[in-house]
Amino acid sequence: MSEPMSLLQKKLEAGHFVVCSELGPPIGANVDFIKKKARKLVGYVDGVNVTDNQTAIVRMSSIVAAHFAREEGLEMIIQATTRDRNRIGLQSDILGASSLGLNNVLCLTGDHQSFGMDPGSKNVFDLDSVQLIRAVHNMVHKGVLLNGKEMKVPPKMFIGAAANPFGDPFEMQMMKVEKKIEAGAQFIQTQAIYNLDKFEYWMEEVRKRGIHEKAYIMAGILPAKSVKALRMMKTDVAGMDVPDSLIERMEKCEDPEEEGVKVAIEIIERVRKIEGIRGIHLMPVGWEKITPEIIERAGLYPRPEVE
Amino acid sequence: MIVGQQKKAEEIIKMLGEDWDSLLIAGCGTCVTVSLAGGEREVEALANLLKIYYGKKGKKVTISTDTVTRQCDFEFIDDIGEKIEDHDVILSLACGVGVQHLVERHPQKVVFPGLNTSFYGATTGVGEWAERCVGCGECILDRFGGVCPVARCSKSLLNGPCGGAQDGKCEVDDDIDCGWELIYNRLKDLNLLESLLVFEDPKDWQHYRDGGPRKLINKEYYNE
Incomplete structure (x- = not known):
């Protein structure tokens, strides 16, 4: 096996159960905003994803925001969607990110622009996520660009992909995961999990196909602080599965924030026991300050060190 | 038409x-x-x-x-x-x-x-028409069970669906059928599901609008 590309890859290869979280860049050019958020995560996580204009809303670029967060001492995972940049822009950004010391990338298709505030914008989708994964793989491991041009100094990237265990039809979604791994994905971060029975069934299928032996799978955890947030996810977020029983539980509880933390910890405890799960990916959208508390209470603090 | x-x-x-x-x-x-x-x-x-x-x-x-x-x-x-x-x-x-x-x-x-x-479309009902082709200039329908991923997937994905569709409907609008679910159902009927695992290379968009305004000459008939 080739040399690890990043600290995150080293930790996974050393057999550690990893903890990743997420940071949403600001709508604006506020560097302090990122640095402040980043400092609160230092020591609690093994990697931090920086979203790429999530839900198709203009924000500071994923790479630039990741660069500033990295300066505070975090291991970063940039996200790259194929919605906004063609093959020229995407590959150029991979080179730039690697040169900044950002050596993890999550390759995504991206939400359609109709979700955001610029539904009238032209979409790109020159590549799809599988093609992007293959392109980055060839850049990193073969030293060539999509056009065949060889590079003297190739980028270093640990390559990730997303998977939605709750997407339809099940079999086709599973085939897409296989395709992503075949194309070069080394880690998988899943859609947020609330329906554990369905997730366990998905993992069963993952193991049957040997996917868990070819890529590190991190379970997506989205702590919700209110019943309103859960309902919104159920109805407005593409590809989410939120069971009614959970909505009821949040409705009945006295302290929704505390209940939200408890739910997240319960999910973490359950997914940790599943064979093939190698870490978690916390996505506390709009509630990033809760990350350290959840990690501590889930018994995942302190984080391991690797050489 | x-x-x-x-x-x-x-x-x-x-x-x-x-x-x-x-x-x-x-x-x-x-x-x-x-x-x-x-x-x-x-x-x-x-x-x-x-x-x-x-x-x-x-x-x-x-x-x-x-x-x-x-x-x-x-x-x-x-x-x-x-x-x-x-x-x-x-x-x-x-x-x-x-x-x-x-x-x-x-x-x-x-x-x-x-x-x-x-758009280029077909009559799908009385007073109803739907897009079926974008005129990409390089037809790939042979590999997708006769359902075009470029025209019928909102993101023109070539290697399978995004994670956003639910109940066969596109994340963009409930009125849009997920193009990839249509492809999947068709390939399933044809017993060709395995073809979904074949890696589809990035498309050469030069044949589409991206190569500049297009012109076609049939030499057999063309008079200079």
């Missing part, structure tokens, strides 16, 4: 302005006749409406009508060549191709578009 939709009367009236005395509304007898947007019937209806409008306003105008077989061929445009020259302005109810072809044949005339050219 090319599917079109007539512009709203207010927009047409604003576009036409006041600087004319005679107007020819030119229909097209092929695609946009089928999509009930720019054929003889629509031409006559629009002419009546405009006559009432300008009549009420007290503007003295001549409004004539004619519909040719196809506005995308000079041969048919020439059937009404004199009539075009006799009028101050022309309102074409053809697709954008027809409008530009009129302009090319009658460079001194002002030609206005009366339609929005919507």
Whole structure:
């Protein structure tokens, strides 16, 4: 096996159960905003994803925001969607990110622009996520660009992909995961999990196909602080599965924030026991300050060190 | 066929302005006749409406009508060549191709578009049309069970669905069928599901609009 590309890859290869979280860049050019958020995560996580204009809303670029967060001492995972940049822009950004010391990338298709505030914008989708994964793989491991041009100094990237265990039809979604791994994905971060029975069934299928032996799978955890947030996810977020029983539980509880933390910890405890799960990916959208508390209470603090 | 939709009367009236005395509304007898947007019937209806409008306003105008077989061929445009020259302005109810072809044949005339050219589509119900092809210039339907991922997936994905579809509907709109679910169902019926695992290379978009305006020459027939 080739040399690890990043600290995150080293930790996974050393057999550690990893903890990743997420940071949403600001709508604006506020560097302090990122640095402040980043400092609160230092020591609690093994990697931090920086979203790429999530839900198709203009924000500071994923790479630039990741660069500033990295300066505070975090291991970063940039996200790259194929919605906004063609093959020229995407590959150029991979080179730039690697040169900044950002050596993890999550390759995504991206939400359609109709979700955001610029539904009238032209979409790109020159590549799809599988093609992007293959392109980055060839850049990193073969030293060539999509056009065949060889590079003297190739980028270093640990390559990730997303998977939605709750997407339809099940079999086709599973085939897409296989395709992503075949194309070069080394880690998988899943859609947020609330329906554990369905997730366990998905993992069963993952193991049957040997996917868990070819890529590190991190379970997506989205702590919700209110019943309103859960309902919104159920109805407005593409590809989410939120069971009614959970909505009821949040409705009945006295302290929704505390209940939200408890739910997240319960999910973490359950997914940790599943064979093939190698870490978690916390996505506390709009509630990033809760990350350290959840990690501590889930018994995942302190984080391991690797050489 | 090319599917079109007539512009709203207010927009047409604003576009036409006041600087004319005679107007020819030119229909097209092929695609946009089928999509009930720019054929003889629509031409006559629009002419009546405009006559009432300008009549009420007290503007003295001549409004004539004619519909040719196809506005995308000079041969048919020439059937009404004199009539075009006799009028101050022309309102074409053809697709954008027809409008530009009129302009090319009658460079001194002002030609206005009366339609929005919507897409290449099929008739999917009474008064309903749906997009089926984007004219990418390099057909790949053989590999997708005869359902086009470029035209029918909102993101034109070639290697499988995104994670956003639910109950067979696209994340963009519940009225849009997930193109990839259509492909999946079709390949399943054909017992060809395994082909979904084949890696599809990035598409060469040069054959599409991205290579600049396209032109086609069939050497067998072409006269220089």
